[in-house]
Amino acid sequence: MRLSQMYQEIILDHYRNPHGAGLREPFDAESFQINPTCGDEVTLRVALKRDSTGEPVVADISYYALGCSISQAATSMLTDLVVGCTVADSMHIVGAFKHMVQGRGAVEPDEDVLGDAVAFAGVAKYPARVKCALLGWMAYQDAVARAVEAPAGPSQNGAGR
Amino acid sequence: MRLSQMYQEIILDHYRNPHGAGLREPFDAESFQINPTCGDEVTLRVALKRDSTGEPVVADISYYALGCSISQAATSMLTDLVVGCTVADSMHIVGAFKHMVQGRGAVEPDEDVLGDAVAFAGVAKYPARVKCALLGWMAYQDAVARAVEAPAGPSQNGAGR
Amino acid sequence: MSPLDVAKLRADFPLLSRTVRDNRPLVYLDSGATSQRPRQVLDAERAFLEQHNAAVHRGAHQLAEEATDAYESARARIAAFVGARPNEVVFTKNATEGINLVAYSLGNASIGAVDAYAAARFALGPDDEIVVTEMEHHANLVPWQELCRRTGATLRWFGVTSAGRLDLDDDPISEHTKLVAFSHQSNVLGTVNPVKELVARARAVGALVLLDACQSVPHSPVDLAELGVDFAVFSGHKMLGPSGIGVLYGRAELLAAMPPFLTGGSMIELVRMEGSTYAPPPQRFEAGVPMTSQAVGLAAAVDYLNSIGMATVAEHERELTEAALVRLADVPGVRIVGPTELVSRGGAVSFLVEGVHAHDVGQVLDDRGVAVRVGHHCAWPLHRRFGVAATVRATFAVYNTLHEVDALVDGVRAAQTFFGVG
Amino acid sequence: MSPLDVAKLRADFPLLSRTVRDNRPLVYLDSGATSQRPRQVLDAERAFLEQHNAAVHRGAHQLAEEATDAYESARARIAAFVGARPNEVVFTKNATEGINLVAYSLGNASIGAVDAYAAARFALGPDDEIVVTEMEHHANLVPWQELCRRTGATLRWFGVTSAGRLDLDDDPISEHTKLVAFSHQSNVLGTVNPVKELVARARAVGALVLLDACQSVPHSPVDLAELGVDFAVFSGHKMLGPSGIGVLYGRAELLAAMPPFLTGGSMIELVRMEGSTYAPPPQRFEAGVPMTSQAVGLAAAVDYLNSIGMATVAEHERELTEAALVRLADVPGVRIVGPTELVSRGGAVSFLVEGVHAHDVGQVLDDRGVAVRVGHHCAWPLHRRFGVAATVRATFAVYNTLHEVDALVDGVRAAQTFFGVG
């Protein structure tokens, strides 16, 4: 059954018990993202700190999400993967995740980089669900960009001008 | 040859020697009509008088026309047919002419009413030329309507608002 | 069932016999988004293109005559289908363009030096109001928001009751109202709105009425003149016809007085560098080379629907809707969003499955070959009104069967099982 | 002749083998108005409709995925055909809509409370000017007249020399100019305008450039990025593709900053009753269900043209044009309106026959099976410039032959004989 390729057990687990859910303080930047086709939304905050070498590191990700199993599980898994990473490393993971889910099933995911998130490889075959998987990840990317540019203050995806 | 059905000798005669051409005074109303597809135009003036019973009669039609053989000849033939008629009779002729040329070749023209203008029956089979045949006739109809409403003053077809 | 041989009719629709996802027969329940085309429509368009194609209203050669005849004959047949006269039918690319056409034409009457008559009749300003409803498709909402932004007018709206009906008691129509725009049938709730009542209220204050007939014209007999609306729109692709064509109906007298929207070739009377005047309707509103073969295809769709009979179409779809409502109601955890009884109700059936997001329900259905729509169906404010982001929506057309309704209901149960909420 | 097997290629075009008027073989010389379609285009559209049709960008089921893929693949292939990126291609119903889109978007930036950035960049007011040319098709003239009327801006234009070239010495471009809009190739004169020179002049004053590429893209290789224009439009039906679809090209950065034009479904980001925000381009400019099968058909047309090679197409049409110019020049009493030499000249050949009105010439040609266009060809000011109401126009496509050029010239002589001016 094709369904179980997409909805792997680990995805359903994260969906039922999302990691790191809820909005917390303090945070350096916040991003609000929506999926205009289905109305799903996520508000995601990122808090950064500096490690011993002065490099920025992800201290916390907190979020409030309305959405399907895929979008909820993907956001949950994001927090597992990037909290504690340097910002630079986290961007590498985001890049690999985007590459995989947008790859139409033709991209061999790198488990070393993506860990459990390779479970989303099945989503890549369903183009309409790719945005679901990316919702939280795009919010993270946006929030980090804002945190690095000008700390604090909420935002919304800027396409609406 | 189908061409000669359309361009009957009498049409070509009127085209080469249009009757009543030129703009004359006095006149009761003027109408300017264009064919928006080809840019042909006619300016047509009508002068009315009253007959012994007080009925309005067409005293003169004068015109300046730019256009193809069909439109020029049709205007020329119009003047032959309606100058001297009562306005009411002329409207009957206009109606019969329109009916014939818009009839797609399915209308048997009434020679008693249309006289030489039955020569335009062939035009009815060429929908793109119907507007040519009607250009001067529509100008006449418009000018008469104006003359009856409010004498004198030029006009243009009113579709452009 | 109705006296309709659905199996025979389905044979006219090549796409319906295909399979999806590991060879499952397709169960197409998304006709509210776009319908499939019978080969009669495909054949009509192809025959036109192989034999008569030319630019219409422009040429004097035989092909141009034939193409113009085909195009205008299509207009006449489509007009007759909805009780209109040919010169009251303007071809647009879709219903959305039709609504924008009216909105921009009113906007154009409001700015710059247009003729005084059009300005007096159609201009909007800060004292004026436009009334819509909370159940509108974005196509019948956003253009009015934008028109208000441009003119300073105010947008007001009828709310929606929890039963999925317009709240007619809280009536925003007033002497300030210039236009009332609403859908004949909601594309989400299936609700059929009380057109005559709303027309009467609009008339009482001298307001114009625009009817979004996208979801009614394809599914039941509609006579626009009899309904008494001023404008109406619908789309070809939702009524077995081609994409890329829609219809704006406007009462002749109104179209004749309205300023143009899109400008260019074929809609002019006289053009000078310094300024132009415009042709009478419908040409005034059809700038450029039009969607010729699509008009021919849409007329073939109308002929096809007529050959079935719109009353038969409506009756067949009523049976499907009834079956869907009854059978879904039997599934614990399923909640219909919209009227559950068949009074003043068409065949859009939207629902929620407790504990399973609409996208996930849709995915399970898709895996079983059942194509439905999930999301807000371009009616986001309506979904917000019901406190949800997304619903699952099944919509029917004349080619659907009761067996397909069963496939839907079975699929919903399967989704519950899969996500452990069954 | 060019290395093109025209006879073989003609077999792809079902319509070209038909007869007209008492069994005369059709000689179709009106491709400048609309071209005919090869069966490859008809087949592609039909295959899409029989197998993959669904509403794009809206559904999550397999058909919707396939339809969306087909639609976006079409966009990518069409973009590549003109040197653009996919997100720089907006589908419209025809070229006319594309020009209106830009005009209305600028207009919308000029009125009401749009975002300050768009206003600063695009708003027009009484101090501003738009520059066109006297040889424009009405589609690239009237929308600018109307935009000026709405915003108070002033329209200026390049004149045309008696040789049929732009009078570049009398240049209306100034620091007031906000936009320069002109045709790549005149649909009447055949003149190819100096795009790079005009772009340089526009750039020097910070003005935007819109290129009407309706008559160039179908006939020669065009790289819009390389030409450096900001916007360009062309129509599917003039390039062997379907009617009901056109393309607006816009530089990505500009489209991203421009306010929307048509509003409704699929172009939104967030919709509330109180107001909405908009999706990024190209979706922002594609409201409603789009012309899906038509995009697929247009991409097939592009594939077809690519398989011939646009350089080969151009060379073939150059030979036809040369033959027409030379052979018509041999006929006493025929006057070409437009350049008579082949430098910077495409294949629209318009002419006058002394003593015979264009309509009458056209009628004689039609009687012999030769389909040309007569009238002002939607370029009335240009005709006025040359002091005539109407010309006869022959236009070529890749499927025309030298034999057909002879049929044209013979027909012109026959018209002279018939009207006694030969």
Ligand SMILES: Cc1ncc(COP(=O)(O)O)c(C=O)c1O
């Ligand atoms: C130069 C030019 N511009 C614009 C147009 C308008 O194209 P369409 O009618 O397809 O919108 C045409 C064709 O009619 C044309 O030849």
Ligand SMILES: Cc1ncc(COP(=O)(O)O)c(C=O)c1O
């Ligand atoms: C009620 C309603 N109005 C308007 C529309 C818009 O139609 P289109 O996208 O064909 O313009 C739709 C369909 O999407 C609809 O269901």
